[in-house]
Amino acid sequence: MRSTYYLLALVAICLQFSCADKHPKADLVLFNGNIYTLNETEPKAEALAVTDGKIVYVGNNVNANQWVADTTQIIDLEGKTLTPGFIEGHGHLMGIGKNLINLDLLNTKSYDEIIEMVKTKVDEVEDGEWILGRGWHQDKWFVLPENMIDGFPAHNKLSEISPNNPVVLSHASGHALLANAKALELAGINSDTPDPEGGTIFKDLGGNPTGILNESAEKLIDDIIPEDSDEKKIQTLNMAIEECLKNGITSFHDAGVKQKTIDLYESFLNNGLLKIRLYVMLNGRDEELLKNWYNSGPLIGAGDNFLTIRSIKLYADGALGSRGALLLEDYEDAPGIQGLRLSPADYIMRVTEQGTKNGFQICTHCIGDRANHEVLDMYEIVLKSDTSMANPRFRIEHAQHIAPDDIARFGQLGVIPSMQAIHMSSDRPWAIDRLGEKRIVEGAYMWQELISTGAYVMNGTDAPVEPVNPLASYYASVTRQTLEGKPENGYEPDQRMTREQALRAYTINNAYGAFEEGIKGSIEIGKVADFVVLSKDIMKIPAKDILATEVEYTIVNGEILYQK
Missing domain, CATH: 3.10.310.70 (Diaminopimelate Epimerase; Chain A, domain 1)
Incomplete structure (x- = not known):
């Protein structure tokens, strides 16, 4: 009996070593981290492993050792914080x-x-x-x-x-x-x-x-400013990509480009120079461009998910600062003025219908409450015209000032508010002059109320309108203060995001806004290995220290592309 026991134990040990020998090895293993995965079933981890640009292990340090081989690159995070790579939800690369x-x-x-x-x-x-x-x-x-x-x-x-x-x-x-x-x-x-x-x-x-x-x-x-040379365009794009990497950005939603810019992106992709993932919106003002893409159809996940072109950017109104945002009532500081309609309503409606029919997501710029109201009406008409339609994930870019009765419609219709928290920080001190206190309090920068409707609130910077710094926008999200820390309790503090909501708004929510939550936005096995390593724990440190946090590493597709 005893000999049988020892035999079985020996077999078990042999099997264990045999399995260990056959265990696949990783290209990259990161140990000793304070890892926020945004995976609800395993929200925290201390180690992860990457093979061929994909996550193959998430868990503890001990088990991560199984993935180490002589050729494995090892990074000791020394307790630093790692999160999914930041996704810029709306910018202009x-x-x-x-x-x-x-x-x-x-x-x-x-x-x-x-x-x-x-x-x-x-x-x-x-x-x-x-x-x-x-x-x-x-x-x-x-x-x-x-x-x-x-x-x-x-x-x-x-x-x-x-x-x-x-x-x-x-x-x-x-x-x-x-x-x-x-x-x-x-x-x-x-x-x-x-x-x-x-x-x-x-x-x-x-x-x-x-x-x-x-x-x-x-x-x-x-129209008369001379076009940049090809050399200058290449320099411009290279500098933009490097600036994104310095700020921990691994993916970027580019809000409205023309074909020449798309050609440049494809050239970078084909030559291995596109170091961040791009989700590109076609310039909706260019009807010829739209026609050509309707004929060819969307481009999804080219170059191992580095380039996707499947959305259209439209403009319903202008900006609040120049009094171009379209309002339901007069500007508080300019009686008789209610803003500008940049595109005819029938044009927005037509492109929404045609674009959706041809497989493109519609993303419409709306700052003022009238613009938001009218575009929500149009989206609702299209959604009700075909109840069998899969969720097209219509987006409203900015959704900055919304009539109170329209806030719940975002969640009800599945419309995504693609917002920029940093605009609140920069604009709120003077925006009250444009809108007055009542409209500011009841309908401007309504993050928490939108989240409560079930809407996926996205976040970004609208760079170069603001610096392409996710940490500044994250800070604004959780404090509703200016970058100077004013006012003490923040503007309309009941609309602050929690730390987790703010991180989700810069990662998994932005992935959802691009139909890409299945491949990025959280740290889970099988997803792309896009991470940012931060010098401080932004989920726990005092809010004032968030702006002093630095990007230590930016990792895209399992490669370190920026190191402080």
Whole structure:
């Protein structure tokens, strides 16, 4: 009997070693981590293993040892926090690169500061060369110029320092620009130029252009700005990708591009240069582009899930800062003005129907409560027209100001609010002037109320409108404060997200918003190995320390692409 017992024990030991020998080995193993998986069945772990760009093990340190071979890359996380890679839910990738190359005006505090930056640039370039920049916002200036017209600066000072170089400085929102006299001259814009549909050419009391072109009027100058060379486009995209990786971003929802940009992305993909995953929205203003893609159909998961083109970006209205957001009632600080309708309702309806029929997701820019209301109505009509339709996951980009009666409709209709928490942090101090306290409190930046309806609230930065920094947006999500920590308890604190909600809004919810929750957004076996390693535990540290947290590693497809 005893000999039988020893025999069985020996067989068991042999089998154990035999199994261990046959156990597959990993390319990468990470030990000793504080890992938040966002997998509800196993929310925390301390180790994980990766093979061929996919997660093959999630669990404890002891069992992770089975995945180690001589060729395995090992990272000791030393207790640092690891989460799924951040997914930028709404941004403009090439715009990030352009901001790094052109004048970056995001942190300017006065018009005079901008004038000095342009003056320095004028001294560096040849006569006739275009000077471009983006990021100014008059409501964030500490000192306002004397001669403001309709709340915006005029071009006079800009024209004085740059008489021979056309200068175009885009508003932070991207929905307005300031051009100097030379740029206006080259565009043929003068006192007789009428406002285009959906836009405004600001003019002074004498009828002369001030240099401010709002919404669709921007196109009058955009169309004559020389196109970048191929070399500069490559440089721009490379710089944008690197900036994303520095900030822990492993995937990016690019909100509205044309075919030339898609061609550039495909070229990067084919040459192994596309280091982050892209979910691309077609520019819905380009009907020829849409027609061509309707004929070919969506592109899903090209290059091992690095490039997907299956959505369309439409514009219902403009921005709140330039009073282009479409409101149900007048602006509080501009009686008689209710914003601008950037696309005819029948056009949005037609593209929604045709795009959905051809397999494309519809993502519509809506800032104001009227824009949100009307687009929700259109989405509802399409959903009810075919009750057998699989959930098309219609999105509303920004969903910034919503009429109280419309909030519940997001959850009821399955419409995804693709929001940017950092906009609350940056805009809330002056947005109350546009909307008034009642509308702010009842319908602006309503994260918690939207979540309670069952809606998948997404998060992002809208870069380059804001810096492409997920941690700043995460901070705004959980504090509802400015980045300076004001006010003490946050604006409308009942709408704050919990830490887990905020992390989900930057990972698995954004994956859901792209039909990709099955392959990314949480740390689970079989999903892509996209991670960010942080210097602090953002789920537990005091809120004030979130902004001091640094990205230690960004790992995409199991490869370390950024290390501090």
